[in-house]
Amino acid sequence: xxxxxxxxxxxxxxxxxxxxxxxxxxxxxxxxxxxxxxxxxxxxxxxxxxxxxxxxxxxxxxxxxxxxxxxxxxxxxxxxxxxxxxxxxxxxxxxxxxxxxxxxxxxxxxxxxxxxxxxxxxxxxxxxxxxxxxxxxxxxxxxxxxxxxxxxxxxxxxxxxxxxxxxxxxxxxxxxxxxxxxxxxxxxxxxxxxxxxxxxxxxxxxxxxxxxxxxxxxxxxxxxxxxxxxxxxxxxxxxxxxxxxxxxxxxxxxxxxxxxxxxxxxxxxxxxxxxxxxxxxxxxxxxxxxxxxxxxxxxxxxxxxxxxxxxxxxxxxxxxxxxxxxxxxxxxxxxxxxxxxxxxxxxxxxxxxxxxxxxxxxxxxxxxxxxxxxxxxxxxxxxxxxxxxxxxxxxxxxxxxxxxxxxxxxxxxxxxxxxxxxxxxxxxxxxxxxxxxxxxxxxxxxxxxxxxxxxxxxxxxxxxxxxxxxxxxxxxxxxxxxxxxxxxxxxxxxxxxxxxxxxxxxxxxxxxxxxxxxxxxxxxxxxxxxxxxxxxxxxxxxxxxxxxxxxxxxxxxxxxxxxxxxxxxxxxxxxxxxxxxxxxxxxxxxxxxxxxxxxxxxxxxxxxxxxxxxxxxxxxxxxxxxxxxxxxxxxxxxxxxxxxxxxxxxxxxxxxxxxxxxxx
Ligand code: GAL
Numbered sequence: 001x002x003x004x005x006x007x008x009x010x011x012x013x014x015x016x017x018x019x020x021x022x023x024x025x026x027x028x029x030x031x032x033x034x035x036x037x038x039x040x041x042x043x044x045x046x047x048x049x050x051x052x053x054x055x056x057x058x059x060x061x062x063x064x065x066x067x068x069x070x071x072x073x074x075x076x077x078x079x080x081x082x083x084x085x086x087x088x089x090x091x092x093x094x095x096x097x098x099x100x101x102x103x104x105x106x107x108x109x110x111x112x113x114x115x116x117x118x119x120x121x122x123x124x125x126x127x128x129x130x131x132x133x134x135x136x137x138x139x140x141x142x143x144x145x146x147x148x149x150x151x152x153x154x155x156x157x158x159x160x161x162x163x164x165x166x167x168x169x170x171x172x173x174x175x176x177x178x179x180x181x182x183x184x185x186x187x188x189x190x191x192x193x194x195x196x197x198x199x200x201x202x203x204x205x206x207x208x209x210x211x212x213x214x215x216x217x218x219x220x221x222x223x224x225x226x227x228x229x230x231x232x233x234x235x236x237x238x239x240x241x242x243x244x245x246x247x248x249x250x251x252x253x254x255x256x257x258x259x260x261x262x263x264x265x266x267x268x269x270x271x272x273x274x275x276x277x278x279x280x281x282x283x284x285x286x287x288x289x290x291x292x293x294x295x296x297x298x299x300x301x302x303x304x305x306x307x308x309x310x311x312x313x314x315x316x317x318x319x320x321x322x323x324x325x326x327x328x329x330x331x332x333x334x335x336x337x338x339x340x341x342x343x344x345x346x347x348x349x350x351x352x353x354x355x356x357x358x359x360x361x362x363x364x365x366x367x368x369x370x371x372x373x374x375x376x377x378x379x380x381x382x383x384x385x386x387x388x389x390x391x392x393x394x395x396x397x398x399x400x401x402x403x404x405x406x407x408x409x410x411x412x413x414x415x416x417x418x419x420x421x422x423x424x425x426x427x428x429x430x431x432x433x434x435x436x437x438x439x440x441x442x443x444x445x446x447x448x449x450x451x452x453x454x455x456x457x458x459x460x461x462x463x464x465x466x467x468x469x470x471x472x473x474x475x476x477x478x479x480x481x482x483x484x485x486x487x488x489x490x491x492x493x494x495x496x497x498x499x500x501x502x503x504x505x506x507x508x509x510x511x512x513x514x515x516x517x518x519x520x521x522x523x524x525x526x527x528x529x530x531x532x533x534x535x536x537x538x539x540x541x542x543x544x545x546x547x548x549x550x551x552x553x554x555x556x557x558x559x560x561x562x563x564x565x566x567x568x569x570x571x572x573x574x575x576x577x578x579x580x581x582x583x584x585x586x587x588x589x590x591x592x593x594x595x596x597x598x599x600x601x602x603x604x605x606x607x608x609x610x611x612x613x614x615x616x617x618x619x620x621x622x623x624x625x626x627x628x629x630x631x632x633x634x635x636x637x638x639x640x641x642x643x644x645x646x647x648x649x650x651x652x653x654x655x656x657x658x659x660x661x662x663x664x
Contacts, residue, residue, distance in 0.1 A: 014257035016280045016312050019090060019158040020350050020399050023053065024392045027089070028354035028371055029317065030055035032080055033064050035358065040080065043358060044087045046372060050382070051389025052089060055357065056316070057081075058147070059094040059164050060126065063101035066143055074150055081156045090158035092259075093151055095245050097140040098164040099126040104139060111136040114172035117217045121168075125364070130170040131237040132178040137244060144245045148252035160249045161316075162260040165284065166238040167268050171214040175237075180209045182233045196502040197225040224421040225503050231417040235269045243277060261316040264301040265432055267420070270413040271308055272453045281309035284317035284355065287340070289332045293440060295613065295626045298340055300439045302347035304411070307451040311402055314351035315344045320381050321369030329367070334380070335657035339624060341388050342659045346615040346622035350399050352392060394642050395661060401618030405450040406601035407442060408461040410469060411435060412454050412476075418503045419470035419495065426528035429544045429582075431468055434493060437582055438467035438592070444585075445593040446603035446614060458483045462601040465592065466492040471499040477511055484517065484576050489599035491577040491592065492518070494545045495526075519553030519573035527564060535581060536561040537569040540591075542581025549580060575599075607634055612654065621662045625654040639664055 012018075019025065027047070032040050047055070057080060058065070067073055084091050105112050105123040113121045113130040121128045129136045151157050187193040190206055199205045204223055206212055215222040215230050246258045257279035262271055264285050275281045283305040287294035305313045320337055322329040332340075341352045359370030373381040416431045442449050442465070450461070454476035458464050464483060469476070469492070477497065484490050497511040508515060509523040527546040534541040538557040546564055556568035559581075570591070571578045583591060593603075604614040604621075611627030620642070623633055632653045639648045639662035652660055 014255055014279045016257060016309075016314060016350050017400050018255070018257050019054070019092075019280070020312075022399050023396045024345065024349075024399050025054040025090070025314070025351035025353065026050075026389050026392050027052040027054040027357070028056065029059055029356040030057055031060065031356055031358075031360070032057075033061055033076065034360055034362070037079075039358075040083060043372075044083060044089075046377060046382070047089060047357070048087060050371065050386045051393055052357075052371075054090045054092060054158065054351065054353065055084060056092040056094055056161055056353065057084075058096050059161065060096060060099045061094075062096035062099055062143065065096060065147070066101060066139075069103060069107065069139075070142075072146060074146075077151075081151060081154050085154070085156035089156070091154075091156040092159040092161045093147065093157055094161040095140070095144045095147060095163060095249070097129070097144065097162075097241075097245065098166075100129050100136065100139070104136070108133075108135045110134075110174060111139075112172075113168050113170035113175070115169070116171045116215060118171070127165075127168050129168060130172060130175060131168060131234070131241050132170055132172075132175040134174070137241065140241065141244055141248060144248045148249045152252040157253070157256065159256055159280065160246075160253070160258040161282075162242050162245045162249070162258060165261055165263050166242060167263065167266065168238070169234055169268070171216050176213050178237060179214050179230065179233050180212050182236065183212060183229065184209060186229070197223055197229075198502075198504065199223070221422050224418070224423060227421060228414070228417050228503050231268075232270075232414065235273070235413070238269055239274055239277065242274070246277065259314060259316070262305070264297075265304065265435075267413070267416060267432075271304075272413065275308035280314050281305055282314035282316035282351075285315060285344070286317075286319055286323050288326065288330065289322075289336055290330045293436075295340065295343065295624075296440050296443050297436070298343055299347060299443050299613070300436060302344055302349065303405075303409075303439070303449050304451045306348035306403065309348070312348055312350040312400060314353070315341075315349045316351070316353055317355035318344075318353070319369050320354050320371050320385055321373060322367070323369070324365055324367040331369070334384070337381075337384050338388050338391070339626070339657040339659060342391070342622065342661070343613065343624050345392070345395060345398060346613075346617055346624060346661075348403050348617065352388070391643055397642075398617055398620055398661075401620075403448060403615065403617050405448040406462040406599075407447050407449045407596060408452040408458060408464045409435070409439060409442070409449050410454045410464060410466045411451050412469060412471075414501065415454075415469045415471040418499055419468065421503070425526055426545065428531050429468075429495065429528060431470075434468045434544070434582060437585065437588065438465055438493065440585065441588040441592045442596075443613070444589050444610070445596065446605065446608050447593070447596055447601055448604060448615060455479055458488060459486065461488065463489045463491070463596050463599040466490070466496050468493045469496045471501060471503060472497050472511065473501050477513055481513060481517060484574070487575070489575045489577075489595060490517075491579065491595055493582065494547060494580050496578075517573065517576045518571050518578035519551050520571070520578065521550045521552055524548040524550070529581075534584070535559060535564070535569075537581065537583070540583045540587030542569060542583055544582045545580070547580035553578075605633070605635065609633065619663060621664075623652065623654060623658075623660045623662070625656070625658040628656045630655050630658075635662060637664060
């Protein structure tokens with residue numbers, strides 16, 4: 001039996017290590033309120049069998065905990081907390097505030113959000129709360145306070161999980177008032193706001209704060225700077241909700257870490273900003289098992305989450321089998337759950353958890369898999385879960401260790417928001433797709449990547465790539481210039497440095513300092529490409545975008561056809577590169593691999609087969625085989641495989657979805 005989690009107050013700041021205590025956490029969302037109490041005992045037996053050492057309780061339990069306004073029913077949760085403690089399973093206790101009980105909307109319609117068309121988001125689903133509603137916030141604080149007071153000293157409690165996937169927008173009246181307050185704080189005067197929003201265009205000048213609204217249904221395009229600020233405001237308001245609850249639980253349990261789970265690469269919240277306020281950065285990750293690039297999508301989110309955490313992070317949710325929210329929902333083929341779970345560990349996760357423990361028989365997610373599927377204990381899903389639990393126990397030594405990357409990929413939510421506006425030149429050149437394409441090129445070149453914000457210190461990286469940073473602050477531009485001046489190699493993709501923080505296009509169509517850096521004399525026109533269209537260039541084909549520019553750079557690769565024939569497509573000026581198109585995947589990989597090698601950034605291992613991902617975490621080398629046919633990997637020297645206990649000398653063969661974790 002796993003030892004009971006420690007909850008003795010300590011003076012050290014709470015981190016994920018406070019909860020892991022040198023282990024890897026394994027478990028998931030546990031929603032026992034959906035089941036009779038006999039099932040709870042069965043659950044405990046199976047959890048022990050599977051090596052589960054952590055469960056998240058209470059995520060959607062508000063109606064059960066507060067059946068009537070102000071009433072409390074903690075009896076069932078008391079019994080569960082005790083049961084978990086007796087079983088040696090730690091509890092990540094959630095505040096239930098993402099799904100208010102039906103009585104709240106009925107008695108307090110002001111708690112319900114409205115969309116841009118003025119439609120109310122009613123109860124009957126989940127996340128039907130307005131971040132701006134004072135009533136909602138009051139109820140949320142009260143239930144959080146009572147939960148924290150009641151369980152602060154419970155020995156099963158290891159971590160707090162605030163709300164769930166904060167993601168709501170609200171365009172209603174209370175949100176409008178909050179938006180005005182937020183804008184006043186940002187701009188101080190109406191003049192400053194009118195300038196920032198460019199309200200001279202289309203007669204939008206505001207003469208009073210009261211005239212300002214969230215972007216609501218309008219006859220034609222909304223003001224893009226207003227939309228941008230509304231996104232910033234929404235992220236900040238949701239953050240305020242999180243902070244209010246975090247501060248309550250922290251007051252009761254300063255020795256325990258607090259998290260809230262992000263959705264992967266989700267547009268709604270500025271995860272860099274949020275991560276600063278979390279003790280543990282956690283994420284939910286659901287790549288499509290049929291997606292040929294599902295593993296890369298996973299790697300991208302894992303790299304980003306690790307970078308936000310600046311160390312180990314928590315995989316809060318993944319699916320043991322199918323999800324139920326795609327058009328067609330595929331199960332995970334044999335071995336894939338294990339492979340992707342170990343991939344998360346390789347890329348820095350100290351916790352591998354699922355939504356959810358036991359697959360529901362009712363409700364909107366009854367066809368979403370669980371660790372215990374409808375097939376039960378004998379089902380393949382649970383059998384694979386058991387194997388993963390057993391293997392994670394062999395990997396505890398990895399807990400707390402880090403990953404060193406030579407390459408950083410820059411990403412910024414504000415820039416993404418500005419780049420996604422209506423009224424842009426191409427909806428094909430979608431920011432996340434471009435980001436994925438660049439990460440994929442580096443991932444396939446076996447280069448380990450971190451993510452960073454354009455204003456972060458980049459000094460430790462040999463190579464910094466900017467797939468697309470449409471809007472950059474002056475500070476960020478200064479940061480990039482300083483990075484190159486100090487010897488770094490920088491590669492930027494198209495539509496970088498176009499706008500400032502207000503989404504105002506910089507003179508010349510790209511910041512002058514950046515143009516000088518890349519050797520661009522004049523940027524005449526942007527030439528976006530249609531879906532599927534390519535443009536012939538020197539040795540490769542470009543996709544999505546092209547540019548008509550004049551340059552004086554050290555090295556160029558030219559467009560070879562059409563209107564832009566002979567003009568530069570790719571430029572290198574000193575250690576700064578600019579790609580005015582998105583090269584096809586092979587070409588982008590080749591180009592970035594070459595630049596990385598010139599910059600001194602090495603692949604994890606030389607000569608890796610295409611389907612094998614390699615990651616060094618601490619002193620361990622993880623090899624992850626994404627293909628189905630056996631492959632042999634050359635690993636010079638003698639190693640100990642932690643998963644099999646065997647000695648590996650110079651080469652190892654990995655079968656379908658095989659994994660090895662080698663210690664030198
Ligand atoms: C997550 C959510 C879970 C569950 C899961 C299904 O977004 O946090 O509660 O709905 O998706 O994939």
